[in-house]
Amino acid sequence: MRLRTALLASLVVAAALQALYPFLPRWGQLAVSDTVIALASGYAAFHYRRRAADPANIRRMRLAFGCGTVACGIWSLGNVVLLISTLGAGSLAGVGGLLSTMAAGFVPIALILAAPRPHGLAAVRLLIDVAAVFGAMFALAWEFVLSGTQVPGEVGGEGYRVTIVGLLVLGAVIALVTLASAEPGQGGSAQQLLAAAALVQAVTLLAATRNDLEGHLWYADGVGGGYILGALVMAVSSRLATSRPGVERGGALVFRGWALLPYVPVVFAVATAASRQAATGQLDPVLVWTLLATFSLVLIRQFLTLASLGRMTEVLEEQRDTLEHQASHDALTGLLNRPAFDSRAADILAGPHLGVTAMVLDLDGFKPVNDSHGHAAGDDVLVVVARRLSAELRAEDLVSRIGGDEFAILLTGVRSSEAEGSDGSGLRSGEGDEGWDGDAEEVAKRLLRRISEPMRVHGHTVTVGGSIGLAAADEGGDLTGLLRRADTAMYAAKAAGKGTVRRYESAAA
Structure with a gap:
């Protein structure tokens, strides 16, 4: 049924x-x-x-x-x-x-x-709810059931009735809070x-x-x-x-239809007291003190609710910040992930971007560490490399892990010139050239020196190196083409013996 x-x-x-x-x-x-x-x-x-x-x-x-x-x-x-x-x-x-x-x-x-089963502040709020609603319902019971009643010749009759009524009211209060x-x-x-x-x-x-x-x-x-x-x-x-x-449930702190149910007897008790005052000009002392105690509990309850909501807001903000960070950063290294890097780099390239250079860094000697000491050691190497890269770069520079052991970097505000490559291949050595992307080359060399320093992982001292390809951004160019050119330069650096820096220039230059 x-x-x-x-x-x-x-x-x-x-x-x-x-x-x-x-x-x-x-x-x-x-x-x-x-x-x-x-x-x-x-x-x-x-x-x-x-x-x-x-x-x-x-x-x-x-x-x-x-x-x-x-x-x-x-x-x-x-x-x-x-x-x-x-x-x-x-x-x-x-x-x-x-x-x-x-x-x-x-x-x-x-x-x-x-x-x-509530815990902490939730348990305190529940007890206050029960006490406050009990006070309101007992006030109503006193007004409509007990007030002015007498049992002639019955010893202790009044106390017995108050006890029974109190138990009935308590049962009703627990029922109301359960329904809420x-x-x-x-x-x-x-x-x-x-x-x-x-x-x-x-x-x-x-x-x-x-x-x-x-x-x-x-x-x-x-x-x-x-x-x-x-x-x-x-x-x-x-x-x-x-x-x-x-x-x-977290929803216990927000207003909904059933949650207002325990407040019905509170409102009814106030209305009853107001009606009695208007009709007779006086109130039963039991009714007055019961309502005062009830309202004191309601105020305490609201204070605790505000405190809980404030704490909940802080937790939600922390969780939001954490989720935003997780959505835009690599879980292992903490660097920008590829979507976040692409988005921020595209914003930079979409505006005035004089002196923007992209780097693609590929680690040398990473695979032997991974094979000899395990993937956990390899992960630790990546974390150390990421920290060293972040320490050497400026806050406005972008760095991202875009592959297993491959990193992309976008520098802004570096110098460039229109010097041509010496061999017409579109690739030029970073050694000995003055003025062309000087800042970018110096940064690249500094990065290679920094990441090649020995590091201690899983009880072993290991060393890795890297090869870096550079590419200067063209006016109106897109990120995909820029990274492709830097990637081409990186492979040329590896072919040149690793641990070197190569920059890309078009053959026409």
């Missing part, structure tokens, strides 16, 4: 019986109520028992189902006893009432066990429906207490239908899937 259909049917049955009670004798009213509640709660106990024994559920959830089994089982038994008493088979009404009261105590325990944890768009879960049933029962019992104190009929003000509705909703909850417990 679909959830909405089951809930609608439960509501219809409860409303129908509420409308039927005035036409039945008292024993008939009680017999119908006890029978329906005993059957519904017994049905719930049966299915909760099966789920408590299911090894597929985690231990914490099995304990929650166990508490649900006990609560519904005792409740069913209590109503059977009440039914027997109603039919005249003995004066057992007190026993039945005691069993029903005991059953009500196990439902909040089941809700606590089935709820997510509902995820947006999530269908009803066993925990949420059990919480709804507990809330209905708590409100019904509070109304029943008021009826009893004021001498009203026991089913008046919807109490008769409330008992039925609570039992039927609990029966429906026993067949629903559970939401996963044990994890606090």
Whole structure:
């Protein structure tokens, strides 16, 4: 049966019986109520028992189902006893009432066990939520149930009623906080429906207490239908899937429909106090102090929420910065990755770029290190080389690992001339030429000297070298062509004996 259909049917049955009670004798009213509640709660106990024994559920959830089994089982038994008493088979009404009261105590325990387990500030916020909502609901209970009531000749009667009402309010508060944890768009879960049933029962019992104190009929003000509705909703909850417990969700800090539910009694309590003040010009001291305590807790709760949101913002900013860095940098060396290098270099070339030179560096002697000492040692060599390159270059220069042991560098603000190559091949040696890309050549030579220094990796001292090809950027040229020319020059440097610098010039130059 679909959830909405089951809930609608439960509501219809409860409303129908509420409308039927005035036409039945008292024993008939009680017999119908006890029978329906005993059957519904017994049905719930049966299915909760099966789920408590299911090894597929985690231990914490099995304990929650166990508490649900006990609560519904005792409740069913209590109503059977009440039914027997109603039919005249003995004066057992007190026993039945005691069993029903005991059953009500196990439902909040089941809700606590089935709820997510908060930690740190989340746990503090939850406790404050419970305390604040408890204060608001107790203020309402005091105003509508306990205020001005007396039990002549009954010693300790007032304290007993306050205790019972306090327990009922606590159960209702836990139910409200559980319902507030509902995820947006999530269908009803066993925990949420059990919480709804507990809330209905708590409100019904509070109304029943008021009826009893004021001498009203026991089913008046919807109490008769409330008992039925609570039992039927609990029966429906026993067949629903559970939401996963044990994890606090980040969305608990943001506003959503269900999250506002615990604040309803707070608003209602304030409205009640304002109405009483406007009507009588005075407020009950218990109501005043309870509301003051409630609002103090609400303010503390909001302060903690702001602190949590501030910390969450810092964490999100740190994660954003980390993700942005990871998206644009090589995971091993920390240098720019190829897409980021291409993007930034293209931006430089798209604008005025006098004195822009590209370098392509390929390590010499890297493969023997990788083969002799393993890939981990090879990775460490790449990391050391990357650090040395970064240390020798300026902040505005770009450097990227574009291959296994190949690096691309883009220098800006270097000198250039229109000198031709001596052999007409388009490639010229970097040795002994004055004025042509002098800065770039000096940087390249300095880089080769720096990376060729011995390094200690994995307990071994190793040495690698490199070959560098240079290419000056043409006005209007693109990055692909520039790197291609630098790459051609790099292969010429390797062919010339490695550890050298070659620059590229067009044959026409």
